[in-house]
Amino acid sequence: MSAAETFDYVIVGGGTAGSVLANRLTEDPGTTVCVIEGGPSDVGLERVLRLRNWLDLLGGDLDYDYPTVEQPRGNSHIRHSRARVLGGCSSHNTLISFRPFARDLDEWVAAGAAGWDNATVQSYADRIRCNIVPVAPKDRNDLVKDWITASAKATGVPIVEDFNALTSHGGGFHDGVGFLSVAYDPYSGHRSSASVAYLHPVIGRRANLTLLTETWAGRLVLTGDRATGVEVRTPSGERKVVAAEREVVLCAGAIDTPRLLLHSGIGPAADLRAVGVGVRHDLPGVGEHLLDHPESIIMWETHGPVPENTVMDSDAALFVRRDTRDPRPDLMFHIYQIPFADNTARLGYDVPEHAICMTPNIPRSRSRGRLWLTSSDPAVKPALDFRYFTDPDGYDARTIVDGLKIAREIAATEPFRSWLKREVAPGPAVTGDEALSEYGRRAAHTVYHPAGTCKMGAADDPTAVVDPELRVRGLRGLRVADASVFPTMPSPNPMVTVLAIGERAADLIRAG
Numbered sequence: 001m002s003a004a005e006t007f008d009y010v011i012v013g014g015g016t017a018g019s020v021l022a023n024r025l026t027e028d029p030g031t032t033v034c035v036i037e038g039g040p041s042d043v044g045l046e047r048v049l050r051l052r053n054w055l056d057l058l059g060g061d062l063d064y065d066y067p068t069v070e071q072p073r074g075n076s077h078i079r080h081s082r083a084r085v086l087g088g089c090s091s092h093n094t095l096i097s098f099r100p101f102a103r104d105l106d107e108w109v110a111a112g113a114a115g116w117d118n119a120t121v122q123s124y125a126d127r128i129r130c131n132i133v134p135v136a137p138k139d140r141n142d143l144v145k146d147w148i149t150a151s152a153k154a155t156g157v158p159i160v161e162d163f164n165a166l167t168s169h170g171g172g173f174h175d176g177v178g179f180l181s182v183a184y185d186p187y188s189g190h191r192s193s194a195s196v197a198y199l200h201p202v203i204g205r206r207a208n209l210t211l212l213t214e215t216w217a218g219r220l221v222l223t224g225d226r227a228t229g230v231e232v233r234t235p236s237g238e239r240k241v242v243a244a245e246r247e248v249v250l251c252a253g254a255i256d257t258p259r260l261l262l263h264s265g266i267g268p269a270a271d272l273r274a275v276g277v278g279v280r281h282d283l284p285g286v287g288e289h290l291l292d293h294p295e296s297i298i299m300w301e302t303h304g305p306v307p308e309n310t311v312m313d314s315d316a317a318l319f320v321r322r323d324t325r326d327p328r329p330d331l332m333f334h335i336y337q338i339p340f341a342d343n344t345a346r347l348g349y350d351v352p353e354h355a356i357c358m359t360p361n362i363p364r365s366r367s368r369g370r371l372w373l374t375s376s377d378p379a380v381k382p383a384l385d386f387r388y389f390t391d392p393d394g395y396d397a398r399t400i401v402d403g404l405k406i407a408r409e410i411a412a413t414e415p416f417r418s419w420l421k422r423e424v425a426p427g428p429a430v431t432g433d434e435a436l437s438e439y440g441r442r443a444a445h446t447v448y449h450p451a452g453t454c455k456m457g458a459a460d461d462p463t464a465v466v467d468p469e470l471r472v473r474g475l476r477g478l479r480v481a482d483a484s485v486f487p488t489m490p491s492p493n494p495m496v497t498v499l500a501i502g503e504r505a506a507d508l509i510r511a512g
């Protein structure tokens, strides 16, 4: 192993939160930062930068592509995409941008995340540099406009022009339908990802920022109870240590951050011993509390091609509130303007040339999963068990059934109805709650939002992995700043919350 290079801070993962943090910490020219990123740079990488290309990235060379273990109540074939490129999942995803609701953050505080209240988190969301705008008029196609009109008619929810305007300092909205806000450049169709907004402007301009791309962090270096560096493998296969004078910050995401901790001997002691990893610090919460937004799908063939103008083929969303005791919506739908057919085709449904899909998802799923190591070899992927649809009172499955029924009501409503030729999946013959539940769970997918595997909680909470200052409990010089710290899942898509975590982490770290 070659000698260590030393920096003030070493950030593992130049992804969504890591890009924000790297930018903010290097604003001070006297602070040195090294970012260790497993993937290549996205600078000039058109297939990544062009947002509409997102589907082509899934399962490819820039995707870590995690399988799940068997899901007896759900779909065992789901693949969890995780981006292997600068900007992380913000370079892979659809960049749908929702601020968290006030009530989501009330739950964080109640779970022990003191200081992560709505006013504070929204003030960090105000700082986000990504170009978050409602879908531009030129990208609004007639089919989606008609879907919005029909959804409002069928469900009675208002049409919303700018969802985030209602959330930023207003607490959120009960329900609504409209075009999404997206982090993109409407003129070029390019992403405004975390790397585009936070790293591209400073790459090559800040001498205190070192980016090591195509470099994999295998283990943390612990000196006593202090994290002092990271063992890495460089693109040429060389192994070396990158040393941190002040802190190591893990921003490797909700799967790879706990994976790295576990391989470093930080996690549930019995599990580590079972795979032959030496225990350095018994921390039972690492890998537990795996959260997600599960979704299902209902598909219609359209009479003809869907109009071409779009941002990324999924331009609008509907939020419905069934339980009026809670101010937040409890059912969300994305619309896909393409046949999003992986799971339906596997079940034997045909794939029409032109189709639209509604994908009802569960904003606050009650099922809880976990991840764990199956080998001491850092190259072996961890096991992921989301335990989809296992909540004891059946809330998750019921939500999907409600979603499929509401989708059919929308499909029967003009002006959307006239676009549709036939229901492809599950097909009109599948009716009744039991049959819809069976189909909905077997065709289920993920909105790709794993989170919570290093959850934040009160400093004396033994199930928490980090305290409200994002410090790993019981160790020094080590923090986590990414989606793994979520104490609970924000109701809408989580990227803005992750960006805000990156912003706030910088302040917490600077404060010492």
Ligand SMILES: Cc1cc2nc3c(=O)[nH]c(=O)nc-3n(C[C@H](O)[C@H](O)[C@H](O)COP(=O)(O)OP(=O)(O)OC[C@H]3O[C@@H](n4cnc5c(N)ncnc54)[C@H](O)[C@@H]3O)c2cc1C
Residues within 6 Å of the ligand: 012, 013, 014, 015, 016, 017, 018, 036, 037, 038, 039, 058, 081, 082, 083, 084, 085, 086, 087, 088, 089, 090, 092, 093, 094, 095, 096, 097, 098, 215, 216, 217, 218, 251, 252, 253, 254, 256, 257, 260, 447, 448, 449, 450, 481, 482, 483, 484, 492, 493, 494, 495, 496, 498
């Ligand atoms: C296909 C897809 C679509 C999505 N759509 C949306 C959406 O539209 N809106 C939304 O809000 N959310 C969306 N999400 C979710 C959202 O993108 C993520 O929740 C968020 O980006 C996670 O950020 P993060 O910082 O936690 O991790 P990431 O952004 O995944 O960053 C982790 C980084 O760490 C690097 N890394 C990991 N392990 C190592 C290691 N050992 N050594 C070195 N580097 C390492 C990775 O290469 C990566 O760059 C989507 C996700 C996917 C995959």
